[in-house]
Amino acid sequence: MKIAFYGSSLLSSYWNGAATYYRGILKALAAHGHQITFYEPDAFDRQQHRDIDPPEWAKVVVYPATVEAMRGVLAEARAADVVVKANGVGVFDAELLDGVIAQARPGALKLFWDVDAAATLDEMRGDADHPVRRALPDLDMVLTYGGGPPVVNAYEGFGARECVPVYNALDPETHHPVAPDPRFACDLAFLGNRLPDREARVEEFFLRAAADAPDAAFLIGGNGWHDKAMPANVRDIGHVGTREHNAFNCTPRAVLNVARDSMANVGFSPATRVFEAAGAAACLITDAWEGIEQFLVPDEEVLVARDGQDVADHLAALTGERAQAIGEAALRRVLAEHTYELRGVQVDAILRDRAAQGREAA
Template sequence: MRCALDIVVLGLSLSSSWGNGHATTFRALLRGVHAAGHRVTFLERDVPWYAARRDLADPDFCDLIFYTSVDELLACHSNRLAAADSVVIGSYVPQGVEVIDAVSRLLPKRLCFYDIDTPVTLSKLSHGDEEYLARRQIPVFDLYFSFSGGGTIARLRQEFGANRPLPLYCAVDLQAYRNSGARTTWDLGYLGTYSPDRQPALERLLIEPARQLPEKRFVVAGPSYPAHIRWPENVERIEHLPPSEHADFYSRQRFTLNVTRSDMIAAGWSPSVRLFEAAACRTPLISDWWQGIESFFPPGEALVIARTGGDVVTALVELDDRRREAIADAAYRRVASAHSAEARARAFVEAVENVPPRGELPATHSMRRLQA
């Protein structure tokens, strides 16, 4: 039996899912890691916008500790970070560049980066934007876990100098996401925070079909939508939906819509956690297209591809219950076999265990430092 690992994660947020997809991604992964017998500590920057909207303040699968500054992080947690078997720093951590520099100087046994925003990260770096990660820092990580697979992995290695770039897609907790048995309320629903680059697709694939099908019922859940958006009368709005209510939300839909950010579409191989969540609840999927989607959910078999509003209208009007259930069942089987929290946790732990601790590496590697 392998030894239990002591893993410390510094991430954007675990305690609050408000306005971010990081919390649910970390929750699923770390719950799976804990279930496999490993110890996890999550260090989260205490910021007011998440503090006011926490929906998981006391997780049962890890120690959640808040810090208020980089100085406090070092003063209170340096020993913990240096002693851990692996330290994982996530994307969009406040003062991320300073945090990475500070943690690297502690010479942790293994230092990893989990990029839950890889296409956005690489786009930023290509334009000289180092909001939470500096280009010079990428080669310092022993593992670079990427939200995106496909050609992005080769790009990380060849263009940015990542040592061991690996895809680590989001996953779903099958215990938390299951069909609730609730009666159908909406014909089509969408769950997602407002994003300017997603809005045109939402207009095309949900709002326009809602106008064409006034007898059908639609719903959009998520915060930050501008007041000027004109929602049809048959589109219900929910400002924020905590993860504890996601499963029931999906279960009440005949179909759920997935809309992908433009950077993710350009990169391909970047599945949203919403796809896995809805599939786990056996809700049929309608999604825009991006390269690689067929490896997760074969179109026509496990989901419906919609390039136009007409494609959505056709699905809502012409697909009978038997066909919908067949699509939902195929998607569920895919998720249960390959995209559960347990499956993703196994891949994560195996990747970490395959990297020797820095004390066991050649001196030239273990003495590596960040360049100023």
């Protein structure tokens, strides 16, 4: 099938945490014979911070962040069998969603792919005229980055015909064990952009842990932390491109995952960082959220913390041998059950099944 995908960016992870997810899912779909065109705006300096070249498995169209250019790329939706609007493009989100519905040819599948479903649903609850609420009757289905039964039930309660979570996963060709890099040497590392709905949790799970363990070395990567007050044992290194994620995960004694508020509250929403770290055989400490057992076994494949004190306690008890054992167990688990190849099988089956249903109905 020809897929027209309107998202934030495939080429750049700069202020774009969904990049790894898009790359993994769409690369896997291309392996099933789908022809993918990804439309991304030239916005937020992402094109100046590309971390991959245009891939062979997708055509990428970068358009100026103007109304005229947006309308031009929307017109190309008419040639697609499947049109997808992802949330969080950052410019013209409402117009793009309305546009893909209006421009899709009769019989084409129209999907909304929500990579921040918990936050979107919170917005919808507070706004009866929210663009996604208005669009649901005209969409064939909603796919989400995660969220489990709470997100499925909420979307279907708002009128979605169908909602299916397609979880983050691992592309072992991209994320895998590598040699340590002295630039990332520390006891605990955290990688994530500074966002309003995550900052308080980073303060609790990372900065409080650093304050409670003054003899340990902590490392924080991601955009926006440069002017944040931090304990003296925390080193801020700014944006870390995806090419460096393997070394970032492999070098520290442990790495930390901190969910955003909405995802932690809903549960069943493992971040891409979880699978990147597991793919690198890193020892992962994660904040507690419902459903973690669906992806990794606590105390065997991941360490789970309820607060910053738990993080500090885990770190104090963590020997190099145990960290290695946890990381290797996590790698085995994700290779067996949580790869983008498997997610590609899932989405390919969904698209072919819904297309067949549409033909029968016609």
